[in-house]
Amino acid sequence: MLEKENQAKLLSLFSEAQNAIIYLKGGSVIHRYDTDFEYPFRQESNFWYLTGITEPDFQLILDLEDKTYLLVIPRRSASYSVWMGYVHSENYYYENFAPDRIIYNDQVESYLKRRKPELVYCLNQGQAESIKSQNLEVNTETLPEALGYCRSIKTEAEISKLTMASKIASEAHILCMESLQPGMFEYEMKSIYDAYNTQHGLVHPPYNGIHAGGANSAILHYVLNSSVIRDGDMYLIDAGSEYEGYASDISRTYPANGKFTPEQAGLYDIALQALDECIAGIRPGVKMEDLHLHACKVILDGLKDFGLLKGNTSDLLENNIFALFFPHGLGHFLGLDTHDVGGYLKGTSKIDRPGLRFLRARRTLEEGMVLTIEPGIYFIPSLLQPAFDDKNKSSFLCIDKIKPFMKFGGIRIEDNILVTGDGHINLTHVPKTRKDIEEVMAR
Amino acid sequence: MLEKENQAKLLSLFSEAQNAIIYLKGGSVIHRYDTDFEYPFRQESNFWYLTGITEPDFQLILDLEDKTYLLVIPRRSASYSVWMGYVHSENYYYENFAPDRIIYNDQVESYLKRRKPELVYCLNQGQAESIKSQNLEVNTETLPEALGYCRSIKTEAEISKLTMASKIASEAHILCMESLQPGMFEYEMKSIYDAYNTQHGLVHPPYNGIHAGGANSAILHYVLNSSVIRDGDMYLIDAGSEYEGYASDISRTYPANGKFTPEQAGLYDIALQALDECIAGIRPGVKMEDLHLHACKVILDGLKDFGLLKGNTSDLLENNIFALFFPHGLGHFLGLDTHDVGGYLKGTSKIDRPGLRFLRARRTLEEGMVLTIEPGIYFIPSLLQPAFDDKNKSSFLCIDKIKPFMKFGGIRIEDNILVTGDGHINLTHVPKTRKDIEEVMAR
Numbered sequence: 061m062l063e064k065e066n067q068a069k070l071l072s073l074f075s076e077a078q079n080a081i082i083y084l085k086g087g088s089v090i091h092r093y094d095t096d097f098e099y100p101f102r103q104e105s106n107f108w109y110l111t112g113i114t115e116p117d118f119q120l121i122l123d124l125e126d127k128t129y130l131l132v133i134p135r136r137s138a139s140y141s142v143w144m145g146y147v148h149s150e151n152y153y154y155e156n157f158a159p160d161r162i163i164y165n166d167q168v169e170s171y172l173k174r175r176k177p178e179l180v181y182c183l184n185q186g187q188a189e190s191i192k193s194q195n196l197e198v199n200t201e202t203l204p205e206a207l208g209y210c211r212s213i214k215t216e217a218e219i220s221k222l223t224m225a226s227k228i229a230s231e232a233h234i235l236c237m238e239s240l241q242p243g244m245f246e247y248e249m250k251s252i253y254d255a256y257n258t259q260h261g262l263v264h265p266p267y268n269g270i271h272a273g274g275a276n277s278a279i280l281h282y283v284l285n286s287s288v289i290r291d292g293d294m295y296l297i298d299a300g301s302e303y304e305g306y307a308s309d310i311s312r313t314y315p316a317n318g319k320f321t322p323e324q325a326g327l328y329d330i331a332l333q334a335l336d337e338c339i340a341g342i343r344p345g346v347k348m349e350d351l352h353l354h355a356c357k358v359i360l361d362g363l364k365d366f367g368l369l370k371g372n373t374s375d376l377l378e379n380n381i382f383a384l385f386f387p388h389g390l391g392h393f394l395g396l397d398t399h400d401v402g403g404y405l406k407g408t409s410k411i412d413r414p415g416l417r418f419l420r421a422r423r424t425l426e427e428g429m430v431l432t433i434e435p436g437i438y439f440i441p442s443l444l445q446p447a448f449d450d451k452n453k454s455s456f457l458c459i460d461k462i463k464p465f466m467k468f469g470g471i472r473i474e475d476n477i478l479v480t481g482d483g484h485i486n487l488t489h490v491p492k493t494r495k496d497i498e499e500v501m502a503r
Numbered sequence: 504m505l506e507k508e509n510q511a512k513l514l515s516l517f518s519e520a521q522n523a524i525i526y527l528k529g530g531s532v533i534h535r536y537d538t539d540f541e542y543p544f545r546q547e548s549n550f551w552y553l554t555g556i557t558e559p560d561f562q563l564i565l566d567l568e569d570k571t572y573l574l575v576i577p578r579r580s581a582s583y584s585v586w587m588g589y590v591h592s593e594n595y596y597y598e599n600f601a602p603d604r605i606i607y608n609d610q611v612e613s614y615l616k617r618r619k620p621e622l623v624y625c626l627n628q629g630q631a632e633s634i635k636s637q638n639l640e641v642n643t644e645t646l647p648e649a650l651g652y653c654r655s656i657k658t659e660a661e662i663s664k665l666t667m668a669s670k671i672a673s674e675a676h677i678l679c680m681e682s683l684q685p686g687m688f689e690y691e692m693k694s695i696y697d698a699y700n701t702q703h704g705l706v707h708p709p710y711n712g713i714h715a716g717g718a719n720s721a722i723l724h725y726v727l728n729s730s731v732i733r734d735g736d737m738y739l740i741d742a743g744s745e746y747e748g749y750a751s752d753i754s755r756t757y758p759a760n761g762k763f764t765p766e767q768a769g770l771y772d773i774a775l776q777a778l779d780e781c782i783a784g785i786r787p788g789v790k791m792e793d794l795h796l797h798a799c800k801v802i803l804d805g806l807k808d809f810g811l812l813k814g815n816t817s818d819l820l821e822n823n824i825f826a827l828f829f830p831h832g833l834g835h836f837l838g839l840d841t842h843d844v845g846g847y848l849k850g851t852s853k854i855d856r857p858g859l860r861f862l863r864a865r866r867t868l869e870e871g872m873v874l875t876i877e878p879g880i881y882f883i884p885s886l887l888q889p890a891f892d893d894k895n896k897s898s899f900l901c902i903d904k905i906k907p908f909m910k911f912g913g914i915r916i917e918d919n920i921l922v923t924g925d926g927h928i929n930l931t932h933v934p935k936t937r938k939d940i941e942e943v944m945a946r
Contacts, residue, residue, distance in 0.1 A: 087535075087536060090533065090535065090542075092530075092533065092542075092545065093530060093547045093548075094626065094627050094629070095548070095840050095842070096842050097710065097840065097841065098710075098711065099533075099535075099542055100711050101726065102535065104536045105536075105538070138885065141885035142723060142830060142883055142885055142886055143722070143723045143724040144722065144724055144726075145719070145721075145722030145725060147885075183537065184537050186537070245704065247702070247704045247706060248701075248702050250701055250706070251698045251701035251702040252698075254697065254698065254701060255694045255695075255697065255698035255701075258690055258691075258694035258697060259690070259691050259694040261688060261690045261729065263690060263693070263728065267540065267541075268541065268543050276588070279586070279587065279588030280585060280586045281586040281587055282587075282588060283544065283587075285706065286704065387585060397538050397540065398540065399538070440585055442581065442584035442585055442590075443585055
């Protein structure tokens with residue numbers, strides 16, 4: 061029972077013999093607005109982590125005093141079986157999930173009345189509502205902190221799932237790379253990517269997926285996927301797979317027609333160098349913000365050589381010029397969530413600096429962490445136009461050289477990396493040198 | 504501006520010169536639990552109906568006194584444009600959606616303070632919260648009732664969208680019918696169906712889609728789509744398309760290997776006869792519950808002839824024996840929601856009778872209504888086992904004949920029908936006779 065290992069890890073963080081319990085609600089089906097439209101049920105990640113149960117409407121109580129695992133199961137009506145096809149017995153849950161004890165959801169109130177814990181650890185105020193209505197004291201700070209810490213260091217079982225998630229996503233990415241032709245719509249590429257996953261039984265996307273041609277590739281959170289991908293444009297795909305709950309998150313950018321122009325090649329190689337050097341630097345003890353700043357430096361040097369920037373690199377760094385072209389974070393943890401928990405431990409705050417403030421993980425790397433590295437170079441009009449008019453910033457910009465690129469879009473290259481004891485393993489296997497990409501696209 | 508026609512239709516239902524307003528909130532992005540996982544944004548249906556706007560975070564005020572259309576637009580931060588790619592001007596909304604006046608979301612409170620309506624019509628308590636906090640009187644009964652009434656009679660523009668939704672879904676269904684082979688997994692069929700839609704730019708499914716082989720096809724709300732479809736089994740597909748907001752919802756059931764066995768053929772023809780006769784009966788003035796009962800009668804007669812039931816049909820009807828094999832409603836309205844609004848007008852309640860109580864629309868049919876007709880025959884162990892042990896029910900059942908079918912699953916055939924002035928038009932174009940299905944599957 062892999063989840064028992066996760067439970068033990070969590071319990072080890074709480075002081076012994078407290079008269080306290082941990083209380084978690086699993087997910088329920090989410091409806092769209094006030095309708096009966098149901099989003100496909102996907103278990104809440106913390107609950108999945110601690111129980112392995114993928115059905116809706118369960119709850120979990122971990123008693124810190126005697127370390128018992130109490131599973132709260134829903135009392136299903138007879139008609140549930142008609143509509144959903146099953147109502148499992150208590151035995152089914154004992155056998156498959158090994159709780160110490162099972163009660164039904166209508167028994168939680170009386171259980172708590174008898175147990176009378178001095179403190180109940182909950183995930184958040186929403187989850188604590190039913191507890192507070194019983195006048196029990198609630199703490200919503202410690203549990204998310206502790207779960208974030210546990211979930212940020214992956215077990216072997218988790219690593220093998222993350223490896224599979226990245227493997228299947230890699231295959232889907234290669235299929236997309238082989239399939240792209242100028243004139244296709246962005247949603248046609250989405251269709252190819254998503255179908256490969258569904259075909260393999262992976263029905264929950266880890267996130268919606270970005271399929272962006274030309275200027276759309278500079279929209280960081282592009283959601284429409286509705287334009288035609290034109291000959292001469294670059295195409296950016298940012299899409300992952302969820303395998304048994306675990307996410308991958310991979311980006312590639314390549315020319316719609318399969319051949320890089322000299323301009324595309326020049327910019328592409330800067331982003332690739334940033335990616336390669338950051339990955340090469342990954343080992344225990346390294347700080348995420350240092351990797352982020354390294355990527356910034358590579359990008360600044362590259363853009364200087366390419367002729368878009370001027371001045372010396374330390375001035376460019378100091379004036380945050382990198383954030384005009386690379387405004388998002390270098391990477392984030394991967395796990396049961398795509399933007400996985402544990403990126404900021406208690407006492408760590410965001411860095412109040414352009415670009416860096418969007419870093420989703422500010423940790424010193426440790427063995428067992430899994431993260432994305434995803435540097436990018438973008439031409440975002442709403443960032444660059446104001447910079448052209450800013451006296452300080454514009455002094456570093458070769459404005460006449462930049463202007464022809466205002467509809468270029470952007471380039472992002474993203475791999476998924478496991479931190480090992482003495483370095484790292486790249487879980488992503490999608491061509492990324494120009495030569496390899498052009499070979500795949502020529503097939 | 505088609506939505507102005509919808510607004511006028513709605514306003515015509517409210518008495519003139521009231522010192523009252525209608526207040527609606529459009530949809531916002533829905534997150535999964537306490538994470539940043541976003542479900543793809545899809546506008547709230549009532550808001551879409553009245554404005555045509557498909558962006559998140561808008562609000563609408565219709566003033567009943569002077570009939571003005573006030574659009575409330577969100578004040579987007581500068582960074583919105585970096586992440587989402589655009590911030591439209593007020594002019595953009597004036598030009599595209601023709602409101603009489605635009606205010607920003609941070610001006611609603613002061614607007615209401617000045618306007619001081621005696622009554623505010625809202626959709627539901629959730630939407631009314633911000634209004635109530637201003638001590639204005641709220642009515643949440645009239646507006647959903649009025650919108651349900653308006654939306655249940657489709658305009659020409661709506662009918663053409665519903666026609667397209669059914670056309671594209673029909674094409675996807677035919678592709679599935681051509682593709683099925685024994686040994687495929689249910690999710691592979693889902694992949695084929697969904698990909699056809701995404702390929703054509705239809706990215707929001709109207710509902711999740713059921714792909715069920717063998718016994719799974721008797722699970723009315725089957726969601727797993729995870730089993731292998733075996734040679735000799737039937738396969739049930741219940742899947743639709745959403746075209747410009749409007750849903751189709753089509754079901755077919757056919758043998759995995761492309762040839763009906765005599766047993767499959769016998770049961771299939773009963774369901775098809777129920778479908779065909781119900782559709783033939785559709786015209787203005789007909790009551791949905793009468794159609795439902797007609798389907799029940801066809802099914803009872805058919806199952807008697809097939810040898811699974813005994814007794815005379817009126818006794819079988821009176822004892823609700825039909826609901827053991829056909830436990831759900833015959834159909835529902837289609838529109839901006841798959842289970843569209845307006846099925847029950849004020850004063851109409853559900854019929855407290857097995858099967859019929861699940862009828863989602865209990866209206867007398869009128870020109871311009873669009874609805875599904877979806878009779879089915881299922882072998883659902885959790886319904887049949889208790890019936891075998893029930894003295895009254897079991898007297899109608901040929902238990903020994905039924906038992907071999909306990910893992911058969913079910914058959915559902917579903918078309919989408921427009922009610923016209925003198926009859927109906929079937930919007931669905933997917934083969935449904937055994938001969939036509941076998942021909943398509945032999946390709």
